[in-house]
Amino acid sequence: MNVLEPGETLHRKEIFERAARLAHLSEKALQERLNSGELNYEHRMSWVLTHLARANLVDKPSRGHYRLNAAGRQFHSEHPDGMTYSSANTYFKSYWKKEARSTATPALVTDVAEIDPLEKIDQGFEQLTTKTGEELLQRLRGSHPDFFEEAVVQVLLKMGYGGIEERGRRIGGTGDGGVDGVIDQDPLGLNQIYIQAKRYAETNSVGREALQAFVGALHVKGAPRGIFITTSTFTALAKEYASLVQPRPILIDGARLVALMIKYRVGVQVKQTYEVLAVDEDFFE
Structure with a gap:
């Protein structure tokens, strides 16, 4: 005021x-x-x-x-x-209650902190997103290695790597040369991104040795860039190594992976859509 x-x-x-x-x-x-x-x-x-x-x-x-x-x-x-929160809550709540008694849903009014429905929707949205991410991570950890390798390729393609033709493929398996997938950044495959995908349990972090092996594979293939993706986390030594070595591998842990899957709609689908309407103040100017 x-x-x-x-x-x-x-x-x-x-x-x-x-x-x-x-x-x-x-x-x-x-x-x-x-x-x-x-x-x-x-x-x-x-x-x-x-x-x-x-x-x-x-x-x-x-x-x-x-x-x-x-x-x-x-x-x-x-x-x-x-005013303190308690005093403001007591003062303003009475005015909302008066209106609530004239509506069909008086029980909706409890206290001032809960009057802002948009912030409540935001909080609920974040909770649902977190839950979906946890479920995604659990499903990925329990999936077949081939499925996981294909899934991470799909995530990168949805992010725009591989162009509109989505030039990417899984190459994991025996004799994969230390990489699990590759994305061609041009039609001839002259500019490639190599991928390593490790489907690890939450308690099994990726260490420096695994990154060293991946960087070695990148050198053998003459690759300028690589992405290491895991369903777990990276140790501090692994992160330090990745920040110093060339070519520098991009690290994507489990939390970031599922966040990308949700953002780019891989392995998830829209369950419900709500439109929140508000008065257009400019219309009444």
């Missing part, structure tokens, strides 16, 4: 900007977005304005504009340093 001076009317965008400066938000905080693409700090400020308006502490003299009224000035004078 320190943003709105007595008698001053501001557009919501101006309020957002002032609030950000007053709170000394970092550049990182200013750029943080929800899964919907909306800036997180603007989303939270929108809910602040919604709470203030619902409690009749601000007026809306015109579309998208807000002004601190007499009740708001009194409220601010009584709480010049803000």
